[in-house]
Amino acid sequence: MPPVKELEKKAKRIRRLIIKMLEKAGSGHPGGSLSSTDILTCLYFAVMRHKPENPRWPQRDRFQMSKGHCCPLGYAVLTEAGYFPEKELWTLRNLGSILQGHPDWRTPGVDVASGSLGQGLSVAIGMVLAGRLDKLPYRVYCLLGDGEIQEGQIWEAAMAAAHYRCDNLCAVLDYNGYQIDGRVKDIMNVEPLTDKWRSFGWHTINIDGHNIAQILAAFDEARTVKDKPTIIIAKTIKGKGVSFMENVVDFHGRAPTQEEAKKALEELK
Amino acid sequence: MTQMLYARDAYGQALIELGGKNKEIVALDADLAGSTRTAGFGKKFPRRFFDFGVAEQNMMGVAGGLASCGKIPFVSTFAIFGSGRAWDQVRNTICYNKFNVKIVVTHAGITVGPDGSSHQAIGDIALMRAIANMTIIVPCDAPETKEAILACAEYQGPVYVRLGRPKVSTLAKKDKFKIGRARILREGKDISIIACGIMVKQALDAAEALEKEGLSARVVNMHTIRPLDKKAILECARLTKRIVTCEEHLLSGGLGSAVASVLAENIPTPMAMIGIRDRFGQSGSPEDLIKEYHLSTDDILRACRRLF
Numbered sequence: 001m002p003p004v005k006e007l008e009k010k011a012k013r014i015r016r017l018i019i020k021m022l023e024k025a026g027s028g029h030p031g032g033s034l035s036s037t038d039i040l041t042c043l044y045f046a047v048m049r050h051k052p053e054n055p056r057w058p059q060r061d062r063f064q065m066s067k068g069h070c071c072p073l074g075y076a077v078l079t080e081a082g083y084f085p086e087k088e089l090w091t092l093r094n095l096g097s098i099l100q101g102h103p104d105w106r107t108p109g110v111d112v113a114s115g116s117l118g119q120g121l122s123v124a125i126g127m128v129l130a131g132r133l134d135k136l137p138y139r140v141y142c143l144l145g146d147g148e149i150q151e152g153q154i155w156e157a158a159m160a161a162a163h164y165r166c167d168n169l170c171a172v173l174d175y176n177g178y179q180i181d182g183r184v185k186d187i188m189n190v191e192p193l194t195d196k197w198r199s200f201g202w203h204t205i206n207i208d209g210h211n212i213a214q215i216l217a218a219f220d221e222a223r224t225v226k227d228k229p230t231i232i233i234a235k236t237i238k239g240k241g242v243s244f245m246e247n248v249v250d251f252h253g254r255a256p257t258q259e260e261a262k263k264a265l266e267e268l269k
Numbered sequence: 270m271t272q273m274l275y276a277r278d279a280y281g282q283a284l285i286e287l288g289g290k291n292k293e294i295v296a297l298d299a300d301l302a303g304s305t306r307t308a309g310f311g312k313k314f315p316r317r318f319f320d321f322g323v324a325e326q327n328m329m330g331v332a333g334g335l336a337s338c339g340k341i342p343f344v345s346t347f348a349i350f351g352s353g354r355a356w357d358q359v360r361n362t363i364c365y366n367k368f369n370v371k372i373v374v375t376h377a378g379i380t381v382g383p384d385g386s387s388h389q390a391i392g393d394i395a396l397m398r399a400i401a402n403m404t405i406i407v408p409c410d411a412p413e414t415k416e417a418i419l420a421c422a423e424y425q426g427p428v429y430v431r432l433g434r435p436k437v438s439t440l441a442k443k444d445k446f447k448i449g450r451a452r453i454l455r456e457g458k459d460i461s462i463i464a465c466g467i468m469v470k471q472a473l474d475a476a477e478a479l480e481k482e483g484l485s486a487r488v489v490n491m492h493t494i495r496p497l498d499k500k501a502i503l504e505c506a507r508l509t510k511r512i513v514t515c516e517e518h519l520l521s522g523g524l525g526s527a528v529a530s531v532l533a534e535n536i537p538t539p540m541a542m543i544g545i546r547d548r549f550g551q552s553g554s555p556e557d558l559i560k561e562y563h564l565s566t567d568d569i570l571r572a573c574r575r576l577f
Contacts, residue, residue: 064334105366111337116361122327123362126334126342129319133295133340153358156327164319 004212010080011041011212015241016268017076017089023261025072025092028101030245031252033073035176035209035236036143042215043141043172044077052082055108061138062127064112066120067145067174068102069253075099075107083109118151120144121171125157128166139223142171147179150188155200161229162201169229170222171202174209176238178249197231209234242267273436274411277375280432281306283418284343288314294422297332297344299325304434305345305375325350329358329372336368341422344370348377348390348431356396364402364427371421373430378517379545379562380467380555381434389550394494395522397429404428404448405494407516407524409469410439413492416446424448431466433517435555438470442490449493451501457487460573461505461512465491465524468515468543468564475569486573494524499531506536511576513541515569520544541572 015037022028044050048061065074072092079086084098084107091097098106102115112123124142131138148154161169173193181187190196194204203225207214215234222230238252239245242264245256256264287294288310295317302308302320311318321328325346332342344351351374352359363370377390397405406421406428408414414432421428442452454469455476464472469490476486487509489501505512512532514525525542532538545562559565 112333113361113365116357119326119330119333119358119362122330122358123334123337125327126331126336126340127338128334129295129331130335130338130340133317134338153326153330156321156324157330160321160324160327160331163322 007041007045007212010045011038012241012268014041014073014076014080016265017079018072019242019256019261019264019268021072021076021089021092022255023258024090026255027093028072028255029069029253030072030256031178031238032067032070032145032174032176034240034242034245035238036070036073036174037240038210038212039143039172039174039215039234040073040077042212042219044081046216047219048141049138052109055083059136059138062111062124062140064120064124064127064140064142065103065114066142067117067148068114070143071103074103074110078107078109117145117148118153121154121157121161124169124171125161125164125166128169129164131168139168139170142169144171144173146173146175146177146184146190149173149190158197158200158202165227166229167226170219171229171231173231173233174236175233176236178238178247178252180249180252182249193233197233201228203228203230205230205232207232207234209236210240271438271440273438275436276408276411276414276432277306279411279414280373280418281309283415284310285313287419287422288317291341291422293339294341294343295319295335297321297328297342299323299328299346299350301346304347305373307343307345325355326358329355330362332370333362333366333368336370337366342370344372346374347388348374348393349388352390352393352396352429360400364400367402367426369425369427371428371430373418373432375432376434377431378433378466379550379558379564380517382555382558383552385552386550391545391550392519392522393431394516394518394524398495398522398527402427403495405431406448406492407431407465407494408492409466409490410437412439413442413446417492420446420448433467437467440470440473446492449496449498451498452490452492453487454490455486455488457485457509459484459486459509459511460576461487461489461509462515462569462573463489463491463502463505463512463524463528464515465494466517468517471564471566471569472515474566475573478566478570479573484573491524494527497527497531502528502531503535506532506538511539513543513569513572513576515543515564517564518544520546539576541575543569543572
C-alpha cells in the first residue's frame with residue numbers, strides 16, 4: 001500500500017487536474033469534486049482491486065459514483081490510474097467527448113451512467129447480487145452526496161441492501177454540508193445521519209474525510225463487517241484545498257474563471 | 270370457441286423455461302410476484318429471484334446493476350408502476366446504458382377494471398416511447414406472450430412488454446413471431462385495421478362484421494410498437510387506402526400516433542383512431558369500461574364506416 005504521504009501528493013495532483021479541467025470546460029461542479037478527492041484517491045490507489053488496462057476485468061471491485069456531478073474528480077482519478085490519456089480531460093463537456101457532463105458509458109472505467117441523483121446505491125446492490133450469483137469475491141463501493149440522500153430511492157436501497165445482507169457493499173457519504181441552494185441543514189435537514197443508517201441496518205463509521213489514515217482505516221474496517229452493508233460517513237469540506245472555494249456554495253456548480261483557476265493552482269502547488 | 274388464457278400465465282411459464290436454459294436470467298418483483306406470475310420462477314430458482322417490496326425505483330436500479338455484470342433481469346410489476354413510478358430509473362439507469370433488462374409489466378390498460386384509475390396504465394406506451402433504446406412489445410394473447418418473452422431473451426437490450434390482467438382469447442396466427450415484424454391476421458382490400466394487445470381480437474371481430482356489409486378489412490397485429498414495422502404500415506396504405514388503429518391506451522403517444530407519423534411522412538392516408546381520448550380511467554368491469562371508453566367492436570365498426 002502506498003504510504004499516506006504518497007496518497008496526499010496524489011490527491012493534490014488530482015485536485016489540480018479538477019481545477020484545470022473545469023476551467024477549460026467552463027462549467028461543472030468543483031465543490032463536491034474537491035470534497036471527495038481524498039476518498040476517491042484512497043479507493044483507486046490503495047483500496048480497490050482493478051486493472052486500468054482491462055476495465056471490464058470480471059473480478060474487479062466496482063465503483064459507482066452515485067453523485068454523478070462530481071465526475072471531474074472521477075475523470076481525474078481514472079486518468080491518473082491510466083484508464084485513458086490525460087489529454088482527454090481537456091475535452092470535458094465538449095461535443096463528442098468521452099467525458100460527458102455526467103458520467104456515462106463513453107468513459108473507460110465507468111460501468112453505469114449516473115447524474116440523476118439517488119440511483120447509484122440501487123445499482124451497487126445489483127452489482128453485489130450479481131457477484132454473489134457468480135461467486136466472485138469483489139467488493140462494491142458507492143459514493144453518495146449529503147444532498148443526494150434526500151432522494152427517496154436512497155432509502156429504498158438502504159432497506160434493500162440490509163435486507164439482502166450486502167456485506168461486500170461499502171457506501172461513502174461525502175458529508176460536506178452544502179447543496180446547490182445552501183446549507184443541507186437549512187434546505188432539508190438529513191440528521192441524525194448515523195442513527196438513520198444504523199436503524200436501516202447498516203454498519204456506520206464516522207471519519208474525517210480528508211484524513212488519509214482515517215479513510216484507509218475505515219475501508220479496512222468495512223472489509224471485516226459481516227452480514228450488513230457499511231457506510232462511511234465522511235465529514236468533508238466543500239471545495240477542500242482551495243481557500244476561496246471552501247464552504248462557498250457558489251462553487252457547487254460553477255467552474256472557476258481563468259483567474260480563479262490560476263489562484264487555485266498556486267494554492268495547490 | 271377460442272381458448273381464453275391469461276397472458277401473464279404464459280409469461281410465468283416462459284420465464285421458468287428460460288431460467289432452466291440460461292443461468293444468467295434473474296427475476297425481480299416489487300411485491301406483486303403472485304399477480305405478475307414471477308412467483309413460479311422464484312419457487313424454481315430461489316437464488317435468482319429477488320423481491321424488493323413496494324419499491325419500484327430501487328428495483329429498476331438494481332436491475333441496471335445486475336445487467337452491468339452480465340445478468341439478464343426480468344423485472345415485473347404492474348404497468349402503472351413499471352412505467353410511471355420508476356420512469357426516471359428506467360430512462361437513466363436502464364435505457365441510457367442500453368442494459369439488457371426486460372421489463373415485463375402486467376395489469377396494463379383500462380381492463381384492470383374495478384381497481385380504478387390509480388391502477389390503470391393508459392399512458393405507459395407513450396412513456397416508454399419517450400425513451401430512446403427501448404423496445405416496446407404489446408402481445409395480443411397468451412401464446413404470443415410466450416413467443417415475445419422467448420424472443421426478448423434472445424435480443425440484447427432493454428425491452429418493455431405490456432400485458433393485461435384478464436384472460437384473453439387465443440388468436441390464430443400462421444407466421445413465427447419476430448420482434449418488429451407485424452403479423453397479418455386477415456387479408457382484405459378495402460380498409461386496414463392495425464391493432465395491438467387485446468384490441469387485436471376486437472379488430473378481427475369488426476372485420477368479420479364488415480364482411481357482412483360487403484367490406485373487406487385487413488387486420489394487422491402490430492405487436493411491436495418500437496421498432497415499428499413501417500413496411501407493413503405503408504403496405505396497408507398502398508393496398509387499402511384507409512387505416513384504422515386500435516389500442517387500449519391514450520391516443521396521445523400510443524400506437525395510433527406512431528402509425529400516423531409514419532403515414533404523414535410517407536403516404537398521407539385517411540385514418541381513424543380508436544383509443545382513450547384525454548381521460549382518466551375509473552372503476553368498472555372490463556366489459557363496461559371497454560364500452561364507456563369507446564374501445565368496443567362497435568366503436569371500431571363506426572370508425573371504419575366513417576372512412577368511406
